[in-house]
Amino acid sequence: MFAQNQTASLSLRDYKTIILSILGGALEIYDFVIFLFLSVTIANVFFPPEIPQWLRQLETMAIFSVGYLARPLGGILIAHFSDKIGRKHMFNLTVCFVAIPCLMIGLLPSYAQIGIWSPLLLLLARLIQGAALGGEVPNAWVFVAEHAPKEHRGYSLGLLQAGLTLGYMFAALTTTLITTRYTDQQIQQWAWRIPFIVGGFFGFISVWLRRWLNETPVFLELKQNKKLAKRLPLGEILKHHRQAAIPSAILTAVLASAVIMAIVVTPITLQNEYGLSAGTTFEVSCIAILCLNLGCVIAGKIADWIGPWRTIALYSVLLAFGTTLLTWSLNSSLNVLIICYAIAGLCSGVISAVPAIVVKLFPPAVKVTGISLIYNIAYSVCSAVIPMALLALLHFDHWGMAFYSWLIMLLGLVTVYFYRTIKTYGD
Numbered sequence: 062m063f064a065q066n067q068t069a070s071l072s073l074r075d076y077k078t079i080i081l082s083i084l085g086g087a088l089e090i091y092d093f094v095i096f097l098f099l100s101v102t103i104a105n106v107f108f109p110p111e112i113p114q115w116l117r118q119l120e121t122m123a124i125f126s127v128g129y130l131a132r133p134l135g136g137i138l139i140a141h142f143s144d145k146i147g148r149k150h151m152f153n154l155t156v157c158f159v160a161i162p163c164l165m166i167g168l169l170p171s172y173a174q175i176g177i178w179s180p181l182l183l184l185l186a187r188l189i190q191g192a193a194l195g196g197e198v199p200n201a202w203v204f205v206a207e208h209a210p211k212e213h214r215g216y217s218l219g220l221l222q223a224g225l226t227l228g229y230m231f232a233a234l235t236t237t238l239i240t241t242r243y244t245d246q247q248i249q250q251w252a253w254r255i256p257f258i259v260g261g262f263f264g265f266i267s268v269w270l271r272r273w274l275n276e277t278p279v280f281l282e283l284k285q286n287k288k289l290a291k292r293l294p295l296g297e298i299l300k301h302h303r304q305a306a307i308p309s310a311i312l313t314a315v316l317a318s319a320v321i322m323a324i325v326v327t328p329i330t331l332q333n334e335y336g337l338s339a340g341t342t343f344e345v346s347c348i349a350i351l352c353l354n355l356g357c358v359i360a361g362k363i364a365d366w367i368g369p370w371r372t373i374a375l376y377s378v379l380l381a382f383g384t385t386l387l388t389w390s391l392n393s394s395l396n397v398l399i400i401c402y403a404i405a406g407l408c409s410g411v412i413s414a415v416p417a418i419v420v421k422l423f424p425p426a427v428k429v430t431g432i433s434l435i436y437n438i439a440y441s442v443c444s445a446v447i448p449m450a451l452l453a454l455l456h457f458d459h460w461g462m463a464f465y466s467w468l469i470m471l472l473g474l475v476t477v478y479f480y481r482t483i484k485t486y487g488d
Contacts (some may be wrong), residue, residue, distance in 0.1 A: 069214050074275075079217055080209045081274055082201050083157040083224025085267040090228025091297075092163040092260040096125055098236040102253045106171045107180045111192065124184050127337035129444050133437040135192020138294060139435035140199060144294040146428060147284075148204045149276045151196060153268060158193035160264025164187035165458075178182030188301065198225070199433040206420040206487070207277035212365060217374070218420070219361020224352035226412070229324050230350045235259070237343050278426050279487075280288030294430035298423070305422040308480040309435040311472060316415040317443035318469045319380055322462055323353055323409050326451045327387065327402070330462075334455060336393055345399055352406030360410025361417065369417035370481045376411035377473030383408025384466035386464055388459065411473065421485035428486075 071079075096103065104117035141150040172179045201221060209217035235256045240266045243252040283289050290297055296308075328346045331337040337345070364372040383405035390401035423431030454461030 071210070071217065075209060075213070075217065078274060079205055079220050079224075081271055082152075082173060082205050082221055083227075085152075085200050085264075085271060086197055086225045087228040087231065088156065088159070088223070088260065088264050088267050089226055090194075090256075091232045092159050092264060094229060094234065094258060095163075095232045095256045096128075096166070096187070098232055099239075099253050099256065100125065101160070102248055103183075106253065107169075107183050107288055115481065120180070124180070124187050126445065127184060128187040128194070129441045131188045131191035131321025131433070132195030132441050134195070136433040136437040137200060137430065138192070138197030140429040141294055143196070143200055143203075143429040144290055148207070148280050148429065149274055149275050150202060151269075152200050152204055152274065153271045155193045155197040155200060156264055157268045157270065159190050159197070160261045160268065162190040162193075163264060164261025167254040167261060195437045199227075199429055199436050202416045202432060203260060203422050203429050204274075204277060206416075207279040208275075209424050211487075213422075215361040215364030215369060215413070215417040216358070217361070218416045219358045219364070219410075221342065222361070222413040222416060223357040224319070224353055226357070230347055232256075233343050233346065237340065238367065241340075261318075276360070283425055288426060290426045292477045294427040295434065297427045298431045298434060302423055302427070305431065305483065306435050307482060308476055309419050309422055309432070310439040311426070311476045312415045312419060313436050313439035314470055315373075315377065315380075315442050315473045316412055316478075317440050318447060318465070319409045319412050321447050322384055322451065322466065323349060323406060323414060325448050326455070326462065329448075329452060330391070330455050331398075333452075345362050345402055347396075348399055349402040349406040352403040353412070354406075356407040356410040357413035361413045363410070363419045366412050369414055369421075370477050372414040373418065374477045376408070376414050376472055377477075379408040379468045380411055380473075381463075381466045381470035385463040388463040418485075422483070424486045436464075 101118065103177060104114070104121040108117040108120055144156075166183060167181055169186070170179055201394050202218065204219050205217050206214055239248060239252055239255060324346070327349075328342050331342045331345070332339060360372055360376055363375070367375075386401045387405040390398045393401075419432055419436070420428070422467050451462055451465060454465065458464075
């Protein structure tokens, strides 16, 4: 097998599948998080000016959070049809239902123009967007894994995960360009709409490009052999595959923790606790995200060589090491911070190692439903709890994030130890 790994390579069709999957997924994440980066402006546009600023901001963040609450329900609905009628059809649908609300937000009238209907329509757009994103990531994992040759599955998923994280960087880059090019008054009046309109436009381009994707060989075989789920896929998961839910949920928590520490908590901490400017923080974060992308690809390749379970164990340890090094550097010079942040990004390869094992924990007939159910619930809970908890912890203790990373390391190692022999599918 090792020799085969060294000589075989992905075909041009495989790379096309991965690139088109990355393009849609990165744009969906961009569309989703651009709302967060412009939340202060959105609060002023969509809520009455007579209420306090903090309350407008709170209401805006509540609407943002509703998108996460919609992910599990939307993910299950999309996954049901993905397992019943095909991965490709729903893969195209999810990007469409992120692009439409994104464009809708960019064109919505303000509170001053239509009153209470403005925040209500904003809420509707976020609900649709969150539901669609709940179906995108699990479907993308399965779509790429079922197309990729078995000996290159980890590498393919590593490329996919690296591409998805670019959505965060594109959102930050777009926000930075808007805030540096236009005055505060221009942004407040109309310029804030540009990122949403651009995101919606490129979303529709992604829909058009995904027409060229082919249905996965695994689903076509299931359909030809009449082995599609005869009952509700969700019912099959709850009745016959509950054991796979535990490692899936824990590993999703490990993945979510790596993303949140590197991409969400660290930039906020650098600005709020250590006084870095928004521009400097963005530049430093971009370097770290690029290194994180490289780390995902390397970890995916390693998963093909030594297996995904061993790779998760390895990168659980590396995650703790990289985060501890990053935490130490927060009080250091900017150059030392950049180097340590980049190393922490390289050590975050667990982000691509987790999908390499999760895609094997459920049988093909209900694979998307199983992944979507567990992933969306676990990720939504983590996204709601971990950022606030870590920010509060870092406010009181400089080493708070490092302590948390060692806890995550133990969680990853214990999961590997107890579940490394669990039944898998697709080998």
